[in-house]
Amino acid sequence: MAGKRSNTEATALALLALRAVFGKAIEPAAEKAKTWLAERQNVDGSWPLNDSLKESSWTTALAIIALSPSPDFNERVIKAGNWALEQEGSKPGILANLILAVTFQKKAVQLNEDLIGWSWTPNTFSWVEPTSYFLLALKKIRRNLSSKTVEQRIQQGELMIYDRMCDNGGWNYGNSSVYGDRLWPFPDTTAVALIALQDHHERKENQVSLRALSEMAKNTDSGLALSWSAICLSLYGQEGAELRHRLVERFAKTKFLGETKAIALGILAMGNGAGFFRV
Amino acid sequence: MNRREFIKASAGASLYPFLNSCEQQVRWEKAAFIKTKRSQVAILAAEQYGSSLRDTIRRGIQMFRLELNGKRVLLKPNLVEFDSKGAINTHPAVIEAAVGAFKTLGAREVIVAEGPGHRRDNEYLLTASGLYDVFKEHRIRYVDLNTDDVRLAKLKSSFTHFHQLYLPETLYNADLLVSMPKLKTHHWAGVTLSLKNMFGVVPGSVYGWPKNALHWAGIVGSILDINSSLPLPRFAIVDGIVGMEGNGPLQGQEKKSGVLIFGNDLVAVDATAARLMKIEPRKVKYLDLAGEFLGNIGYEQIEQIGENLHPYQQDFRVIDNFAYLKKLV
Numbered sequence: 001m002a003g004k005r006s007n008t009e010a011t012a013l014a015l016l017a018l019r020a021v022f023g024k025a026i027e028p029a030a031e032k033a034k035t036w037l038a039e040r041q042n043v044d045g046s047w048p049l050n051d052s053l054k055e056s057s058w059t060t061a062l063a064i065i066a067l068s069p070s071p072d073f074n075e076r077v078i079k080a081g082n083w084a085l086e087q088e089g090s091k092p093g094i095l096a097n098l099i100l101a102v103t104f105q106k107k108a109v110q111l112n113e114d115l116i117g118w119s120w121t122p123n124t125f126s127w128v129e130p131t132s133y134f135l136l137a138l139k140k141i142r143r144n145l146s147s148k149t150v151e152q153r154i155q156q157g158e159l160m161i162y163d164r165m166c167d168n169g170g171w172n173y174g175n176s177s178v179y180g181d182r183l184w185p186f187p188d189t190t191a192v193a194l195i196a197l198q199d200h201h202e203r204k205e206n207q208v209s210l211r212a213l214s215e216m217a218k219n220t221d222s223g224l225a226l227s228w229s230a231i232c233l234s235l236y237g238q239e240g241a242e243l244r245h246r247l248v249e250r251f252a253k254t255k256f257l258g259e260t261k262a263i264a265l266g267i268l269a270m271g272n273g274a275g276f277f278r279v
Numbered sequence: 280m281n282r283r284e285f286i287k288a289s290a291g292a293s294l295y296p297f298l299n300s301c302e303q304q305v306r307w308e309k310a311a312f313i314k315t316k317r318s319q320v321a322i323l324a325a326e327q328y329g330s331s332l333r334d335t336i337r338r339g340i341q342m343f344r345l346e347l348n349g350k351r352v353l354l355k356p357n358l359v360e361f362d363s364k365g366a367i368n369t370h371p372a373v374i375e376a377a378v379g380a381f382k383t384l385g386a387r388e389v390i391v392a393e394g395p396g397h398r399r400d401n402e403y404l405l406t407a408s409g410l411y412d413v414f415k416e417h418r419i420r421y422v423d424l425n426t427d428d429v430r431l432a433k434l435k436s437s438f439t440h441f442h443q444l445y446l447p448e449t450l451y452n453a454d455l456l457v458s459m460p461k462l463k464t465h466h467w468a469g470v471t472l473s474l475k476n477m478f479g480v481v482p483g484s485v486y487g488w489p490k491n492a493l494h495w496a497g498i499v500g501s502i503l504d505i506n507s508s509l510p511l512p513r514f515a516i517v518d519g520i521v522g523m524e525g526n527g528p529l530q531g532q533e534k535k536s537g538v539l540i541f542g543n544d545l546v547a548v549d550a551t552a553a554r555l556m557k558i559e560p561r562k563v564k565y566l567d568l569a570g571e572f573l574g575n576i577g578y579e580q581i582e583q584i585g586e587n588l589h590p591y592q593q594d595f596r597v598i599d600n601f602a603y604l605k606k607l608v
Contacts, residue, residue: 005428007484049484052429053445058487090495108466120487124495127487129399173397173488179466179598181530184362188400222402254411257402259426 001258007050008059011036012066013264019069020273037063038076045079058120060084061133068140069276081145084134085153089119089126089160109175115160127174128164128189131157132196139199139279161193162205169205169212185209187216191228195277198235210236217243223256227265234274244270307436307507307572318544318575319343320551321585325520325539332376332539333383336516339541340380342584345455345514348385353392353453353511354378357460357476357518359528360397361407366521366533369459371409373518373539377459378419392449394424394479396489397529401425422449425483436507438500438568444508445485451510456480458515458545462522462536462552468498469563469601470556471528472549473515474573477505499565506545506573515548516541519555524595538591546574547581554578554588556595558604 001010011033018030041047046056047063064080067073091113117131135157142150166176170185171193177183190213200206210233217229226247230240247266256262267273321342325335340347354377356369378389391414398404401423405411414421427447434442450456460476468475478490478501486492493501517540525531536555542548546569550560560566560576570576597604 001426004426007426009484050428053485057485119491120483121485121492124487124491127491129488178530179526181526183530186398186400220403221406222400224400225403254402254406257405257421257423259401259423262402 001260005051006036008037008040008047008057009049009062010260010264012059012062013261013268015066016273016276017264017267020268020271020276034067034070034073037067038073041076041080045076045081045083047080056083056122058118058130058133061118061130061137064137065133065140065276068137074144077141078144081138081141082147084118084138085145085147085149087118087122087134088116089131090123091116091125108178110177111175112160112163115156115163117157117160125174126160128161128171128193129173131161132192135161135196136277136279139196158197158200161197165205165209166212169208169210170216171209185212185216187213187220187225188228190216191225191232194232195228195235198277199279201236210238214238221246221250223247223250223254223262223266224259226250227262227269230269231265231274231277234269235278240269309572311435312507312572314572314575315544316575317580317582318547319542319582319584320544320547321541322551322555322583322588322591323539323541323585324537324591326537328370328372328520332372333379335539336373336376337380337383339516339539339585340384340514342541343514343543345384345543347381347455349387350385350454351388351390351452352381352386352455352457353390353449354381354457354459355392355476355479357463357471357479357528358393358404358408358410359395359479361404362529363407365529365531366461366463366523367529368408369461369518370520371413373516373520374410374459375413375417377457377516378417381457388420390420390422390449390453392422392424392427392447392480394427394447394481394483394490396478396483399425399483399488422447424449424480425488427482429482429485432508432510434504434508436504436572438503439496441496441501441504444505445482446508446510447480447482450480453511456509456511456513458513460515460517461528462517462519462534462540462556463527464524464531464556464558464595464597464601465527466598466600467494468502468565469597469604470549470553470558470566472517472552473545474502474506474549474565474569477502477509480509481505499568502565503568503573506569512543513545514541514543515545517548517552519552522556522595524556524597526598532596534593534595536591536593538586541585544574546570546576550576551581551583551588555592557592558595558597559606562604562606 117126170190429445458473465471
């Protein structure tokens with residue numbers, strides 16, 4: 001967003017958008033974005049959130065996706081991929097489960113805690129969106145990673161996402177119900193999860209969720225949700241002309257609140273940007 | 280005592296030494312917190328989300344004689360998720376009226392800021408809730424605290440392992456922070472009011488959604504550490520016109536109370552709001568601890584102004600895990 005410090009998420013998505021518009025031609029803004037990302041990569045291979053933080057962050061997955069098409073960045077991307085493989089979402093400790101058991105308290109959520117994906121921040125729970133980003137990033141570079149854990153982590157991350165699916169398809173941020181009350185799916189989270197699971201497009205869960213996304217998209221009005229939905233449907237071979245038309249109308253009305261992330265995704269959805277998310 | 284209660288009590292007793300040893304670490308900088316002997320809390324009747332709200336809110340603010348001339352006021356509503364059939368968020372009419380009231384009373388600028396806990400899609404939340412049109416009509420600046428620039432703040436208490444937290448720059452550029460929660464029960468904290476509402480100032484981009492790092496560090500401790508360390512004066516306006524009972528903060532049922540609650544001691548405001556819901560504030564863990572150093576919680580320590588509490592008290596249902604909150608002391 002104008003007036004704010006540059007950050008990895010917005011820069012990575014903006015780089016992809018610029019590549020969608022200008023192709024491989026050398027474009028100063030795209031080169032600037034690449035340089036910015038290269039200069040911010042941590043020694044361990046990860047990326048911080050922005051200029052004012054040094055800590056490794058979930059945005060590393062987006063930097064991998066953005067830089068993976070550039071051969072010059074191959075080494076950096078592999079280093080980041082190896083860092084990603086070392087990151088695991090946590091699960092509730094024995095003490096937490098013991099307290100629940102002995103005090104007869106109801107468990108808030110029903111999910112398989114043993115399925116590990118990726119968390120937003122270190123030492124916290126696995127959530128759908130960061131897990132989807134890391135799955136997509138690893139799937140894009142899996143052939144270049146020598147670690148034996150790649151396939152295992154990918155498989156477990158996929159199982160985790162399927163485990164968290166809402167009853168009628170689609171995904172909320174991480175749980176499908178709380179204290180027995182069903183949660184509803186979000187279009188952006190659902191689209192990102194489906195993009196991460198695109199290589200299983202024939203699975204029943206994918207098809208049910210794709211139908212759920214199509215329904216949600218009819219009533220979706222934000223730049224972010226429309227863009228992710230259009231990108232996802234395009235990757236699944238579905239026509240998205242109507243969504244793209246609404247995207248243009250929406251931008252005319254709200255300018256997507258000036259959020260770089262949403263504007264970049266809008267550009268990717270309007271052009272041929274979906275290909276950057278293909279695995 | 281039946282068998283179930285006996286096992287529960289025994290288990291609690293056997294775990295208590297361990298839990299208590301954790302609690303012994305709880306500390307706060309004594310010099311940083313000087314409580315007044317008594318706090319005022321105002322309850323004002325507000326039957327519905329109508330045009331008279333601006334005047335009601337203006338009256339509520341004036342009761343506390345806040346110095347607002349030339350000040351930048353930051354309104355922090357509860358905007359977490361949207362459900363057209365629910366009462367999740369602070370109503371847009373209350374936010375609109377508060378903006379007008381603070382401007383009328385001399386504020387140089389009134390900003391609305393929130394870091395939604397569940398949704399990353401601000402545009403959706405603002406448009407679906409109706410706030411986008413309000414902001415556009417009145418040219419109100421909205422800041423997404425989830426993605427704001429951040430500054431590292433040293434915590435003045437240590438109920439969690441954090442010791443320091445990244446806080447949004449916007450907080451440092453304002454003169455007064457107004458917590459504007461919805462009157463709701465909460466399935467993990469018992470109640471969510473003006474103190475719990477401050478989870479929304481912690482940036483999601485750093486701490487994840489739904490502010491997951493705070494949940495892992497402990498909800499009670501996080502509420503206390505955030506509220507002990509915010510870098511500016513605070514005020515609270517609770518939207519209790521229509522609240523939520525049961526499985527809050529998202530999936531509970533609407534509950535009409537017909538009031539707005541005001542105060543500059545957020546602990547006293549929340550204690551009063553809890554009593555309004557027929558919930559014992561001393562049994563809400565974070566309120567009980569907050570009462571030790573952040574503000575006043577005791578009934579005798581709070582001077583009620585405006586309407587009397589009792590005619591507006593309603594029995595808000597809580598989930599089974601919090602049934603013990605309903606035994607008023």
